[in-house]
Amino acid sequence: MKAVFYDKYGAPDVLQIKEVPKPGHADDQVLVKVHAASVNYGNLVLLKGEPFLARFAFGLLKPKYSIPGGDIAGRVEAVGANVKQFQPGDEVFGDLSGSGWGGFAEYVSVPEHALAPKPANLSFEEAAAIPMAGTTALQSLRDKGKLCPGQKVLIYGASGGVGTFAVQIAKVLGAEVTAVCSTRNIDIARSIGADHVIDYKIEDFANRTEKYDLILGANGKQPISVYKRALTPKGVFVHVGGSGSQMFQAMVMGPFISKTDGKKFGTFLQRANQKDLFLLKDYLETGKVKPVIDKRYTLAEVSEAFRYFADGHAQGKVVIAI
Incomplete structure (x- = not known):
């Protein structure tokens, strides 16, 4: 072969x-x-x-x-x-x-x-x-992020493989979703259900005052300090992709911030899981995710x-x- x-x-x-x-x-x-x-x-x-x-x-x-x-x-x-x-x-x-x-x-x-x-x-x-991108999005939101219905979720890097699934799955789980992407990807983010879209080419996310219960870092180069300011007092940041410096900060500084502040920071690696594949199959066959x-x-x-x-x-x- x-x-x-x-x-x-x-x-x-x-x-x-x-x-x-x-x-x-x-x-x-x-x-x-x-x-x-x-x-x-x-x-x-x-x-x-x-x-x-x-x-x-x-x-x-x-x-x-x-x-x-x-x-x-x-x-x-x-x-x-x-x-x-x-x-x-x-x-x-x-x-x-x-x-x-x-x-x-x-x-x-x-x-x-x-x-x-x-x-x-x-x-x-x-x-x-x-499989891998879908389960990464599902597990990072549901298991690591502890996403609950009605929460405000921000997906930074919403137009990539994990990001496009994360926007849709967060909506399935009952969240109000804000997607961060570049100008050329705005239509994609809206087409998959994002409630709000931030164009990082036009607007500096670091200057925003909106607070989020959960931030999923699927891509990007923002320092951890920027995400920290954007979280609610008990908010959660989950790093699943992005720059090496961002991953390093999440791994090294995250545990310290989590111990000294009500906000939680962590990194996440997906785990192959057949039950999650069956759940994704249901989402896809019912049109909730594409x-x-x-x-x-x-x-x-x-x-x-x-x-x-x-x-x-x-x-x-x-x-x-x-």
Whole structure:
């Protein structure tokens, strides 16, 4: 089968398309013929080996996982003897970040708990855009942010993969949502349900006096002090993406602020979770949430897809057609 392969950390140019053996499947695994995958921030971490601390999980000197790719959508080709939830022919989507990655390939074998039935109303490419970004948005708002109905939520970086899902899921959870994005993304933010939109190209967010119960930092470079001023007395800031300096401040200064102030600061990394995939499936099939796809690439164009994504200006998700 064809797969994206790499054996050293670096820029997108280290990615190669190779012929590799088609995987078998164990008794507790599902063999999936992959129709589409998508690019996430986690894929960049695996590619570059940055931040350096990530190498302790993904390989200190060289990549532990030679085939990247966390999000997939495809059709079940075979199942192991112990698999109960799926059978050959089923259309599925899944998050492989907790089970060895490998989604940028024509086939992959994964535990059944990494998969869920594909939303019936979506194409494979649309479904592949969902798992990691969707669960990141859901878990960061619901679990880390403790979002409650009626709260005011601000999504900084609302037009990217996580941001577009966060705006919609925050609305599903009953929040009043303010989206922060650039001028060219205002229409996208409004189309997915944002109650208010701030154009950071025109207005300096640091000068605003509005207070928010929850701020989700999905992208951007604002210092923690700016977010602190924008929170209500018991407000919560959750960092899921953005500049390295912003992440460092959230990790180092966040715990101190949280102990000395009623406001809470923290960082968040999503965890693959089948129940959350089923919940997202329900949101998508009932029209409460929809994926926003910016560009589509072929497997042969994967390096170009990574370069575009790494620029940080994708409007929604970048999808790879396998």
